[in-house]
Amino acid sequence: MTKRWIDNAVPFLALLLVVAICGSLVPDFYAASSITDLGRQVAEFGLVVLALSIVMISGGIDLSVASVFSLSVLLSLIGVNVYDWPVPLALASVLAMGAACGAVNGYLIGFLRLRAFLTTLVTLIIFRSLYDILFLRMSTAIMAGFSDSELFFFIGEGLVFGLPVSLLIAGTIAIAWHIVLSRMRPGWRLTAVGGARRSAHNAGIKVRWTVFLAYVWSGILCSLAGFLFAARLGSTGADTGVGLEVSALTAAVLGGTSIGGGRGSVAKAIMGALLILILTNSLVNLGVNGPITSTILGAVLLIAVFIDMRWLRHRTRILAKLYVSPAYLVLPPLPDTAAPDSPYALNDRLRSVEIIGLGEIEGPEDVILDRNDNLYCGTRHGDIVRFFGPDHKxxxxxxxxxxxxxxxxxxxxxxxxxCIGGMGLYQVSPDKVVTKLTDETNRSLFSIVDDSRLRLADDLDIAPDGRIYFSEATIRYEQEEWATDALESRPSGRIIVYDPRTGSTRTEVPSLVFANGICMSNDGRSLFFAESWTCTISRYWFDGPEKGKIEPLLTNLPGYPDNINRASDGNYWAALLGMRTPALDLALRMPGFRRRMARRVAPDQWIYPNVNTGCVVKFNEKGEILESLWDFGGENHPMITSMREHKGYLYLGGVSNNRIGRYKIPGADPTWVAEESYWGPRK
Structure with a gap:
């Protein structure tokens, strides 16, 4: 439901309704000759609508499309009928003229930052005036001349497998533009510029060039439409193209292309073009005169704009009620944390931890130390902060x-x-140079939703051969919407591997329930990973004789596991970001209840995990809990999402905390450094 092609549902239904009504009223509506003629008109008008849609997606408007179209018709006929140019030369000249007209608009709007509406209104008048001047001088010669080019006639009137040649040409271009807009970076950048121009600029997109090229392509497509029109009719008149910009704008908006920019597609342009052509032709066949037809088109445009603006305003609210889809999930009985002999027995061992950076940082989700005892953490402001060792003051x-x-x-x-939430996997060199490694993976073969973009990459570890394994918690929600994913508890997370030797990224383990912590085992052939909402930690073999095997290790934790890291004694630490509650455990078995809660109750009143109690557990490779560390009540260090052991201390991070905790581990190796356990002592 969040995909933009869902916007096509309304214009598609409207198209079916118009076809049904007009087909019952207009004689010979479904005749082969009528459909063939409609196909040729769709090829020409559809290219103009597509041209306008491309500009609208970029956040602009182009009112000069009709004038460029008219000039192209005139130049085509002058070249072919009057001067007997070869058809390829005439086509190249027409396309060059269209590109030049688009470049004028693009330069004025993209580089000089003039307003698109006023600028293209002026160029509409200028280009139309050029048409009128040339038409008065060349009309007699055009009418007197006649082209004997079979190719020109074939383009205008020919059929291939029963389909008009012009329709095949336009269809090929439409497919190419669909690929560009939906699968290629130029199309994504065009949409980004239209959706949020300043953000696109901050992301490194060349906004001015993108806008400039959008208008150039608009001119090229309009000129091609004019060439096809000239090949079909072989003549032109004083009223050629008059009012075409209104029809094209109506078609674009009616198809679902947003006036505000950032939303549109080839399918929307085609459906809008079909709607307007069928409606206009049917009104003419029914004897409705021109002014009334124009009035109807104006009313349709007004209604389409109203619906578009209302949809944009309420889209998120409507989709939120339909999109949230809770799954049925049964957790084992909550383990006992009150019994003294329980491995999860409550205690206050973390209540007196030493505090680092209180109030200086916000949201240190993970913490890590280098060989020189420097402490690193991230903040919600987009920074990585380094506290200098050994005192971290x-x-x-x-x-x-x-x-x-x-x-x-x-x-x-x-x-x-x-791992950067919403951005992907990045690298920071020792001299502080930031480099993006990857922000996408392979798309699932049978996925309706394009799941190639990384939404919430959240933890990683590195194999001995340099491959980077990282978890993506969910493909459905962004970082700030983690509670909605908890409400759903669907298997929408995954483990992804990036190979720096080839630069390739692929999904290794799909369909995990909020995939979270990642930690390489000491054998170098397997890793541990957490699934938060199922309260489990599992082991996955990526190499060796058991490659591809997944083995559940801890299946009934008292809380929701987050990051996992190595311990100095050969075991492993795991953070529990929050504690299970009987109410939420019960709600997980009632997807209907959770769906109604999402629709009717404000998010701040949902049933949440208990994130006010911090806990860290140590486990071994047999799946045995060796000890647990609590700050019962969360008085000193509440939510804990990560921990790192370093030289006898355990450093604690929390995505909702404003501090880092340091706990002295009794009996731990005071010389052990995590980085050396991976790569050995520094040479």
Whole structure:
């Protein structure tokens, strides 16, 4: 429901309704000759609507499309009928003229920053005046001349497999533009510029060039439409193209292309063009005169604009009620945390932890230390902060990335690898250079939703051969919507692997329920990963004789596991970001109840995990809990999402905290450094 092609439902239904009504009223509506003639008109008018749609997607408007179309018709006929140019030369000249007209608009609007509406209104008048001047001088010669070019006639009147040649040409171009807009970077950048121009500029997109090229392509497509029109009719008149801009704008908006920019597609342009052509032709066949037809088109445009604006305003609210789809999930009985002999027995061992950076940081979801005892953490402001060792009193902004840094790991060369919520996997070199490694993976073969973009990459670890395994919690929601994903508890997370040797990214383990912590096992052939909402930690073998095997390890934790990291004694630490509650456990078995809650209750009143109690557990490779550390009541260090052992201390991070905790581990190795457990001592 969040995909933009869902907007096509309304114009598609409207198209079916118009076809049904007009087909019952207009004689010979379904005749082969009528459909063939409609196909040729769709080829010409559809290209104009597509041209206008491309500009509208970029956030602009082009009222000069009709004038460029008219000039193209005239130049085509002058070249072919009057001067006997070869058809390829005439076509090249027409396309060059259209590109030049578009370049004028693009330069004035894209580079000189003039208002698109007023600018294209002026160029509409100028281009139309040029048409009128040339038409008066060349009309007699055009009418007297006659082209004997079979190719020109074939383009205008020919059929291939029963389909008009012009329709095949326009269809090929439409398919190409669909690929550009939906699958290629130029199309994504065009949409980004139209959706939020300043944000696109901040993201490094060349906004001015993007806008300029949108108008150039608009001119080229309009000129091609004019060439096809000239080939079909072989003549022109003083009223050629008059009012075409209104019809094209009506078609674009009626098809679903947003006037505000950032939303549109080839399918929308085609459906809008068909709607307007069928409606206009039917009114003419029924004897409705021109002024009434224009009035009807104006009313349709007004209604379409009203619906478009109302849909944009209420889209999120409507989709939120339909999109949330809770799954049925049964958790094992809540383990006992009150019994003294329970491995999860409550205690206050974390209540007296030492505090680092209180009030200096916000949202240190993960923490990590280098070989020099420097402590790193991310903040919700988009920074990575470094606290200098050994006392961690002084700090600096080590790198500014722009998104919230989540999981972190050091590679063999000392680069800091970071998962950024909503951005992907990044690298920060020791000299503070930030590099994007990947922000997409392969698209699932049978997925309706394009799941190639990374929404919530949240933790990572590195295999001995340099491959980077990282978890993406969900493909359905952004970081700030984690509670909605918890409400759904659907298997929409995954584990992804990035290979720096080839630069390739692919999904390794799909369909996980909020995939979270990642930690390489000591054998170097498997890893541990957490699924938060199922309260489980599992082991996955990516190499060796058991490659591809997944083994559940801890299946009934008292809370929701987050980051996992190595311990100095060969075991592993895991953070529990929140505690299970009987109410939420019960609600997970009632998807209908959770769906109604999402629709009728404000999010701040939903049933939430208990995130006010911090807990860290240690486990071994047999799935045994060795000890648990609590701050019962969350008085000192409440929510805990990560922990790192370093030289006898356990450093604690929390995505909702404003501090880092440091806990002295009794009996721990005071010389153990996590980075050396991966890559060995520094040479």
């Amino acid at each position: 002084k700090s600096e902004i080590f790198a500014h990335i722009g998104g919230h840094p989540l999981g972190m790991a050091f590679d063999r060369e000392g680069n800091l690898l970071v």
